Structure formats: C-alpha cells, structure tokens
Amino acid sequence: MKTIIDRCGMLLLSASLLMTATGLRAAEADEAMRARGQTLYTEQMCNLCHTRDGESGPMAHVGGSLDGLAAKRDAAWIERYLRDPQAVIPSSQMPKSTLTDQQLAELIAFLLGS
Numbered sequence: 001m002k003t004i005i006d007r008c009g010m011l012l013l014s015a016s017l018l019m020t021a022t023g024l025r026a027a028e029a030d031e032a033m034r035a036r037g038q039t040l041y042t043e044q045m046c047n048l049c050h051t052r053d054g055e056s057g058p059m060a061h062v063g064g065s066l067d068g069l070a071a072k073r074d075a076a077w078i079e080r081y082l083r084d085p086q087a088v089i090p091s092s093q094m095p096k097s098t099l100t101d102q103q104l105a106e107l108i109a110f111l112l113g114s
Ligand code: HEC
Pocket: 041, 044, 045, 046, 047, 048, 049, 050, 059, 062, 063, 064, 066, 069, 072, 073, 078, 081, 082, 089, 091, 092, 093, 094, 095, 097, 107, 111
C-alpha cells in the first residue's frame, strides 16, 4: 500500500516538475519573441513617430505614446492596424507594414509586453 502511495507521489512530483519545465520554456519563448519584436521596433523606426518606455523620436508628436497599449488594444486590432493603418484609422499618417506574419507576431508581443 505504502509503495503505491509513494509511487503516486513520485508521479505527481514528476508531473509537476515537467509542467514547471514546460512553463519555463514557454516563458523563455515569450521572452525571445518580445526581444525579436524589440529589435524590429528599432529597425522599423517605429520610434520615429512614437514614444515608448520613456524613449521618443523626433516626430513623437505625430503618433503619440504607445505606453500601456495593452489596456487599449488587443493583438488582432494591432495586427489589422499595422498591416493597413488607413483601413482602421482613415486619417492615420502611419505607413503600411511590410513585415511577415511571424515578424508581426513578434512586434505585437513586444508592443503588448508592457
Ligand atoms: C510616420 C510616422 C509613424 C511611424 C514611422 C509609425 N507610426 Fe504608429 N502611428 C502613427 C500615427 C499618426 C498613428 C495614429 C494616431 C492616431 O491618429 O490615433 C499611429 C498609431 C499607432 C498605433 C495605434 C495606437 C493606438 O492606440 O491607437 C500603433 C499600435 C502603432 N502606431 C504602432 C507603430 C509601430 C509598431 C510602428 C513601427 C512598425 C509605427 N507605429 C510606426 C505614426 C507612425
């Protein structure tokens, strides 16, 4: 009887260790996504027209702040907007994105990250 209980305990323990490891790997993957998104944000010069995290470009008054974006927009909205800004906000002066699906996902992960 005891051994069965012990074994169950071991099984539960290994299952929870496995879940922790999987969770950590998922967290690392999210972190890597955001890091690539941050690089894209810099490369695409989003900073030119926006402020984020205390950094702003010379035309930051044009696009305004992207801080706290997650409270206002979700990933689907941002994706639609980045692909074709004028289709979502007709008066927007923001250029269309030429990024791939994967790159857009990375950029959005970064934008929603804080
Ligand atoms: C030429 C200037 C310019 C550049 C470069 C630019 N934006 Fe914008 N962005 C704007 C303008 C203008 C708006 C619209 C503001 C409005 O009318 O509400 C905007 C709005 C946004 C919004 C919506 C904000 C909201 O809450 O409504 C997001 C998200 C955004 N930009 C992300 C980006 C990203 C990511 C990049 C880089 C790929 C980028 N922008 C590059 C000018 C720019």
